[in-house]
Amino acid sequence: xxxxxxxxxxxVTEMGQEVTLRCKPISGHNSLFWYRQTMMRGLxxxxxxxxxxPIDDSGMPEDRFSAKMPNASFSTLKIQPSEPRDxxxxxxxxxxxxxxxxxxxxxxxxxxxxxx
Amino acid sequence: DQQVKQNSPSLSVQEGRxxxxxxxxxxxxxxxxxxxxxxxxxxxxxxxxxxxxKDKNEDGRFTVFLNKSAKHLSLHIVPSQPGDxxxxxxxxxxxxxxxxxxxxxxxxxxxxx
Numbered sequence: 001x002x003x004x005x006x007x008x009x010x011x012v013t014e015m016g017q018e019v020t021l022r023c024k025p026i027s028g029h030n031s032l033f034w035y036r037q038t039m040m041r042g043l044x045x046x047x048x049x050x051x052x053x054p055i056d057d058s059g060m061p062e063d064r065f066s067a068k069m070p071n072a073s074f075s076t077l078k079i080q081p082s083e084p085r086d087x088x089x090x091x092x093x094x095x096x097x098x099x100x101x102x103x104x105x106x107x108x109x110x111x112x113x114x115x116x
Numbered sequence: 117d118q119q120v121k122q123n124s125p126s127l128s129v130q131e132g133r134x135x136x137x138x139x140x141x142x143x144x145x146x147x148x149x150x151x152x153x154x155x156x157x158x159x160x161x162x163x164x165x166x167x168x169x170k171d172k173n174e175d176g177r178f179t180v181f182l183n184k185s186a187k188h189l190s191l192h193i194v195p196s197q198p199g200d201x202x203x204x205x206x207x208x209x210x211x212x213x214x215x216x217x218x219x220x221x222x223x224x225x226x227x228x229x
Contacts, residue, residue, distance in 0.1 A: 031214060042221035043205060056215055091159055100148050100212040107159030
């Protein structure tokens with residue numbers, strides 16, 4: 001059974017360039033999350049989709065970040081223009097439902113972004 | 117303002133002994149708590165959870181204890197094995213809401229053979 005699939009696994013880009021991270025959630029899951037992990041802030045939620053609709057984007061740091069979910073099997077997180085402080089591991093995660101009881105969030109392996 | 121705190125960034129334990137990882141929270145609305153384990157270059161994976169109606173939940177070698185009055189939870193691993201070496205994240209949520217899941221900063225556990 002395929003888990004959450006993210007691409008690219010590693011990305012090194014120059015400051016000012018556009019970065020697009022991709023995610024394929026687990027089939028049948030209707031909730032999708034984008035998280036960012038940094039040394040300073042740990043794991044923080046950037047945006048949450050339910051049934052392909054963005055429900056909560058309060059964690060998106062600034063207008064340079066945008067996320068889309070055009071269908072149930074694909075989501076993107078875009079940073080334009082990228083800055084060195086965006087360097088982090090970006091995780092996509094999905095879950096079957098919005099509640100955690102009897103449920104859990106499944107994470108992808110992460111996209112390691114370095115902006116130089 | 118960190119609502120979920122893991123004050124020990126690292127912990128080393130001898131194989132076969134007990135590992136105790138601690139987590140404190142400040143938000144009294146949190147009522148569902150989880151532990152995730154993360155190996156290098158992998159995403160976090162769910163380990164064990166506990167609802168606020170319980171004070172203990174056990175799954176094999178892993179037990180989570182919840183002390184609501186102290187706003188404290190802990191994860192016990194007995195006996196510890198080298199394969200348990202990983203980063204452990206504590207997470208908490210109000211009303212069991214997935215989108216409101218707040219993570220701690222993680223504790224790196226190293227089990228020495």
